[in-house]
Amino acid sequence: MQVLRKTLLCSALLGVLGAGCATVRPEQRAVLADPVMQFDDQASEDEAVQHALDNREGSYGGGSVQGGGCGCN
């Protein structure tokens, strides 16, 4: 369990550090801005599916959050 925790912590740290190196310029975001690349683009439909699944399973949480790579607002 401790090994798992250390792995997760290191992964998170590497991820955060790596985020600083990732630079996608605004003019490179045409694909990322497309609705097919957005997380939770069809929020109300996704919510309806999740609602049904929540009623038939014991888990909760970790749902998708709106947003994506557009950064155009």
Add this chain to the structure above:
Amino acid sequence: MFERMRPPSLRAARAAALLVASGALHASAQVAELDLRTTAFLEPSSASKLTVLTPLLSLAVSPTDWLSVSAGYEADIVSGATEAVKAGPLSQGVVDVVSSATSFSDERHIAHGGLRITRKNTHLAAAYSYGTESDYRSNAISVSAGTDFLQKNTQIELSYARGFDRVCTSEFAETLAPSARTALDSSQGCFSDGDERDTRDVDLDNYQVAWTQTWTPVFATQVVATGALQHGFLENPYRSVVITPTGLEALENHPDNRFRTALAVRGRYYLRPIKTAFGLGVRGYRDSWDLLSMTYELEAERYLFPWLRVLARGRFYSQTGALFWSDDYTGGEPELGPRGQYWTGDRELSPLQSYMLGGRVLASWQGRPGDRVLGAFLKLSAGFSLDVVKTNLQEFTWAGQDPDDTWVFLGSLGANAEF
């Protein structure tokens, strides 16, 4: 009955939050966005079929480019039948569970509203929702804050929701032994000082952190961590469980607190040679009732025409049972052990797997600058989706009989207009 274990506050709070988020995504001066949707949930069964219709209407208005105000309404119209008594294989012949299934119908109404303020790199949002049904009342507030940095390649969002719910139960003193408590037979008299009725609190706190990151021009990820605390009456007030070999039934008895945690990681990658976006998601979940689960999701979406896109998705889910789960409580469990202190008839607390396959078709049109779709709309979209879910219950039985309500058909029809 539907979603009895899933108090609607958090769902309503999320719906309200989604509404303002949706409005703000398209924030520009004097724009209004209307969303209409109806979802049908069908669970066929010979004894306990279930049908739920969920119409939804929401409107978000952006009077300025930094403010979005929204309001919405949705309902659950539920009809079907359900078994009121849970018994295990040892009670076969003692209790006829399947013929105890009783018909019911109910309606839930939820109204919600919120606002969102968007600045250059940050946003703040707040929402409120109120839900009412014959045996349940819910109030929920939610707040969230988000920011973009590292040239908008990184987005962080923090959110919190608090629910204050009341559930109708049969009348019993807190000091009464759980094994002597009885289940509700109907919602008649609830919230109206009816005889032999009482109400109990359910408090909900929900915390969430989300990190969305773009890595390359065709690859983005999202990590979402959720913590939720439920406190109060977490049982189904209508459900009894057989707890002795002689057939003694008692109201379901769950712990008063449940702390739930989930961590999800998702990625979206656009494969240029086949012009298709792929999404992959993994979620791990654990709670203080010792229920563990893993979820794996895969989807692919592409345009067939510039105005028409299709999505195909699949999902696999697997969970263990709660610590106090048993298919039969009449086998002489130690009184001070988890299955001696608590008992449940909730199959969502039993070990299970589920498989989902489905898809969506979505048509959308956007007016050219200075022009409008059908002379009225800046944007217009309409679509439908269909998903099929099959659940494999590993242990759950109705007095030894396998349930036959393990298929769910879920259809959704929606339209969205911006004007």
